[in-house]
Amino acid sequence: MTDSANSIEARDIAYHMHPVVNLRKYEKTGGLVIERGDGIYVYDNTGKRYIEGLAGLWSVALGFGEKRLAEVAKAQMEKLPYYHSFNYKVNGPSVDLAELLIKLAPVPMSKVHFTSSGSEANDLVVKMVWYRSNSLGKPEKKKIIGRIKGYHGVTIASASITGLPANHKSFDLPLDRMVHTSCPSYTHFAEAGETEEAFTARMLKDLEDLILEQGPETIAAFWGEPVIGAGGVLVPPKGYWEGVQTILKKYDILLVADEVICGFGRTGKMFACETYNITPDVMVTSKQISSSYMPLSAILMNDAFYQPIADESERIGVFAHGFTASGHPVATAVGLENLKIILERDLVGNVARLESTFLAGLAKLAEHPLAQSSRGVGLLGALELKPWDDQPAGAAALAVATQLQEEGVIIRNIAEAICFCPPMIITAEQIEEMFAIVRVALDKVLAAREAGEK
Incomplete structure (x- = not known):
C-alpha cells in the first residue's frame, strides 16, 4: 500500500465502505485497486496483470475494454x-x-x-x-x-x-x-x-x-x-x-x-x-x-x-x-x-466448443493432493479442495485464492471450493494458461503447508 495520505488506497480506506468484506479488517488492509482492463485481463495500479477468472462478478461476457x-x-x-x-x-x-x-x-x-x-x-x-x-x-x-x-x-x-x-x-x-x-x-x-x-x-x-x-x-x-x-x-x-x-x-x-x-x-x-x-x-x-x-x-x-x-x-x-x-x-x-x-461472434458457440477443454482442465487439477473433485458446465466451474481439519472451514480455498491473486489470477473462493467463470471471449490457450497458474498456486500452498507441519 502506498504511504501517501493522498493515495487512492489511503482515501479508499478513509471514505469508502465496501460490500462483502469484514469492514474492520478492510480498515487495516485496504484492497486491490484495479485500474484498467483489456480482454480477459485486468491491471492494478502498479501495472500488474491478472487473468480475471470470474469475469468480474460472473458477468463480463465480452471481457474488458470492448470499444463497441x-x-x-x-x-x-x-x-x-x-x-x-x-x-x-x-x-x-x-x-x-x-x-x-x-x-x-x-x-x-x-x-x-x-x-x-x-x-x-x-x-x-x-x-x-x-x-x-x-x-x-x-x-x-x-x-x-x-x-x-x-x-x-x-x-x-x-x-x-x-x-x-x-x-x-x-x-x-x-x-x-x-x-x-x-x-x-x-x-x-x-x-x-x-x-x-x-x-x-x-x-x-x-x-x-x-x-x-x-x-x-x-x-x-x-x-x-x-x-x-x-x-x-x-x-x-x-x-x-x-x-x-x-x-x-x-x-x-x-x-x-x-x-x-x-x-x-x-x-x-x-x-x-x-x-x-x-x-x-x-x-x-x-x-x-x-x-x-x-x-x-x-x-x-x-x-x-x-x-x-x-x-x-x-x-x-x-x-x-x-x-x-x-x-x-x-x-x-x-x-x-x-x-x-x-x-x-457466436460466443455461445465458443463456450460450447471450449467446455470440454475447460472441464478437462478442472478434472486434471482435481488430481492435485490439495483437491478432491471438480464440477461445472460450459465455462462455469469449481475445484473442490480437501478441508483442513486443523483450520476453520474454507481455509484451504482462501489460501489458494490468496496465492492465486499473488500469481496473477483472480477467482472466487466459496466454502471449500475455488470457482471459475472466465469471460466468454477466452481461448483454449488462455484456459490452459489460467490452469497452469492454478497448478503453481496449488503447489506453493501445499509446500507452505507441508513446511509448516514439519
Missing part, C-alpha cells in the same frame, strides 16, 4: 442520456432490447420489465407474485420456496429467498413468507453409498414434503438457479429439474428461473433453461445482459403470469411500482449492443 459498448454508450448519452418509463413514456433502446429478449427466450414469453440489478429484479418478481395472487383471489397463496445455498440477491425479499446464512445473520432475515428446501448438490449432500438417482429422488421428496407441510394453497412460487452460482457452482443432479417441474405443476406453483449468472451463453446455450429443459413462468436476467458495462437487469414473464397482473392494475387503476432507472436508455442501448456482439 463504449461507443454505443457515448452515442446514446449524447442523443438521450436519460429518460424514465413512468406514466406512459418510453425510449427506443428499451423497446428494441425487449423485442430481442422475447425473440431469444427459450420458451414463449409475453413481456419484459427492466431494472438495474439481479437483486432488484428478484425483489420485484416477489412483489408481482403477491400482486398476481391477489388478482386471482388467492390472498393466502403468498409463500415462496428457495433452496439452501441458492443465491438471488441482497434486497430484503431477494436475500430472504437466498439460502446462505451470511446474507441473513444480523439482518433479521429471512422474511416469514420465505421457506427453503434442500440443496441439490450431490457432491456435498449425498449420503454414503447413495446413487445420484437416489439422491435426486430424496431431493424431490424433500420438496414435496415441504409443500405438503406448508400447505400447497399457501405457496405461490419456487425460485431456482438452473446452476447454483454464488453458492459454489453446484450443478443439478440427473433428473432434478424434470422432477421439480412435475411437482410444481401438480400443486399450481410458479417457477421462477434465476438466470442472472447462467444466462446469455454461460452454459453453452443462450440460457441455462435450455441446457436443463426448464420451462419457467418467469426468467430473471442480469450480469451478462450488458457484460456489466452498465447496471441492467430484465425480467421475462409468460402470458399466464402477466395477464392477472395487468387485470389487477386495471382494477386498482395503476401498477404502482417503478425505479428511476427502469429501462434507462444508456443501459438498454449497451445491453442491446452487448447481445448483438454475443450473437455476431
Whole structure:
C-alpha cells in the first residue's frame, strides 16, 4: 500500500465502505485497486496483470475494454442520456432490447420489465407474485420456496429467498413468507453409498414434503438457479429439474428461473433453461445482459403470469411500482449492443466448443493432493479442495485464492471450493494458461503447508 495520505488506497480506506468484506479488517488492509482492463485481463495500479477468472462478478461476457459498448454508450448519452418509463413514456433502446429478449427466450414469453440489478429484479418478481395472487383471489397463496445455498440477491425479499446464512445473520432475515428446501448438490449432500438417482429422488421428496407441510394453497412460487452460482457452482443432479417441474405443476406453483449468472451463453446455450429443459413462468436476467458495462437487469414473464397482473392494475387503476432507472436508455442501448456482439461472434458457440477443454482442465487439477473433485458446465466451474481439519472451514480455498491473486489470477473462493467463470471471449490457450497458474498456486500452498507441519 502506498504511504501517501493522498493515495487512492489511503482515501479508499478513509471514505469508502465496501460490500462483502469484514469492514474492520478492510480498515487495516485496504484492497486491490484495479485500474484498467483489456480482454480477459485486468491491471492494478502498479501495472500488474491478472487473468480475471470470474469475469468480474460472473458477468463480463465480452471481457474488458470492448470499444463497441463504449461507443454505443457515448452515442446514446449524447442523443438521450436519460429518460424514465413512468406514466406512459418510453425510449427506443428499451423497446428494441425487449423485442430481442422475447425473440431469444427459450420458451414463449409475453413481456419484459427492466431494472438495474439481479437483486432488484428478484425483489420485484416477489412483489408481482403477491400482486398476481391477489388478482386471482388467492390472498393466502403468498409463500415462496428457495433452496439452501441458492443465491438471488441482497434486497430484503431477494436475500430472504437466498439460502446462505451470511446474507441473513444480523439482518433479521429471512422474511416469514420465505421457506427453503434442500440443496441439490450431490457432491456435498449425498449420503454414503447413495446413487445420484437416489439422491435426486430424496431431493424431490424433500420438496414435496415441504409443500405438503406448508400447505400447497399457501405457496405461490419456487425460485431456482438452473446452476447454483454464488453458492459454489453446484450443478443439478440427473433428473432434478424434470422432477421439480412435475411437482410444481401438480400443486399450481410458479417457477421462477434465476438466470442472472447462467444466462446469455454461460452454459453453452443462450440460457441455462435450455441446457436443463426448464420451462419457467418467469426468467430473471442480469450480469451478462450488458457484460456489466452498465447496471441492467430484465425480467421475462409468460402470458399466464402477466395477464392477472395487468387485470389487477386495471382494477386498482395503476401498477404502482417503478425505479428511476427502469429501462434507462444508456443501459438498454449497451445491453442491446452487448447481445448483438454475443450473437455476431457466436460466443455461445465458443463456450460450447471450449467446455470440454475447460472441464478437462478442472478434472486434471482435481488430481492435485490439495483437491478432491471438480464440477461445472460450459465455462462455469469449481475445484473442490480437501478441508483442513486443523483450520476453520474454507481455509484451504482462501489460501489458494490468496496465492492465486499473488500469481496473477483472480477467482472466487466459496466454502471449500475455488470457482471459475472466465469471460466468454477466452481461448483454449488462455484456459490452459489460467490452469497452469492454478497448478503453481496449488503447489506453493501445499509446500507452505507441508513446511509448516514439519
